[in-house]
Amino acid sequence: MDDFSRSWTALLAAVAGLDDADFARPSGCTGWLVRDLVCHLVIDAQDILITLATPAATEPTRNAVTYWDVAGTPPTGEDPLDALTVRLAGAYEEPWLLKFHLDDVGSAAGRAAGLAAPDLRVSTRDEVFTLADYLSVYVLESTLHHLDLIAHLPDAPAPPPEGLARSRELLTAIAGTPFPSSLSDRDALLIGTGRRSPTESERAELGSLASKLPLILG
Template sequence: MDLFPSSWTALRTAVADTPDEDFDRPSGCAGWLVRDLVCHLVIGAQDVLITLVTPADGAPTADAAGYWIDDEPDGGEGPPDALVPRLAAAYGEPRWLKFHFDDLGAAAGRAAELADPAARVSTAGKTLTVADYLSAYVLEWTLHHLDLVAHRPAAGEPPAASLAGARTLLERIAGGPLPAELSDKNALLIGTGRRAPTERERALLTGCDAKLPVALG
């Protein structure tokens, strides 16, 4: 949970610093332009706000890793991926998409700061502590930060602590550690199928207990 503020702030800053002309360029999410990805982040910020005000009475049914296991792989609760580009296009100029994301992003960040880590919330049919829910989102923000700057080498990447924390959670989801020789960034990209391993990396992964690529629910 301690990594949520820094990962979220870094991502919000990266979106704000993205030139308007880059919104029509590809992102690291297959099939999505940068504007589509930012629209998805708007939906993510809404989800954080909604979830943090949706208390649950029962015992937790999932932790940060379990949050990412899709119990209904053929029917998620979020909007279909195909809808996101249409929503993104409806914003027109990038400045309006940036404005909406910044507005919701600030509110989501503030709500996370004020939330009780031990409180329980409900989302996607699961009950989690606030701490586990926000920890799960560190992986989301870090991966999408990498997606945002995937084709912009000069852009700032996620903080080192966020990369390390996201990798640790990904390894828990995958069921085993990834080779220490892989940097945190490369472990995340390869581990989620965002890029194929090189021949050397494939050799390092031989005998790895982790089940790759990880499909995040």
């Protein structure tokens, strides 16, 4: 719960600190500008609120690791939902409108999560999770998107170390093999999810894990 709060709050703060010109820069998501990514974060915040308001009475069917489906190919940015996000982002016209909307709905999502019990069962994507597991999903989601946000903004604040460490733990569990200790948490996440390619020496250190990468999470 604390890791979610730290990661989510840091991501909202990073967006709030962007200059207008930053919204037209590329993000770390293929085919998306920063403004498109921020629009996606608005949708993420809405999903959190919807899920928190969708309690379930049955046993959990997935957890923070099994939530993720691992695809065989990276996204191209041409998926209909991805394209819709780009159109929605363009409709805002002014960056401050996107900032305002994300701060509004994103802050509400953070407050609602903080008020809920960790063992609450919630439903999303036709699956049931404990709230603690569901919010752990968003530690990884928000940390990766924080890295996407700042991919071409070297002076922007990085994700909190606790979120990076927890995200590495989750990605390691998804991969089923630990990442080399020589890799920082940030590099393990970037390489592990295909956000950057490993160097020759990093590939050697990855060993058999290299053949499983990248892990395209969906």
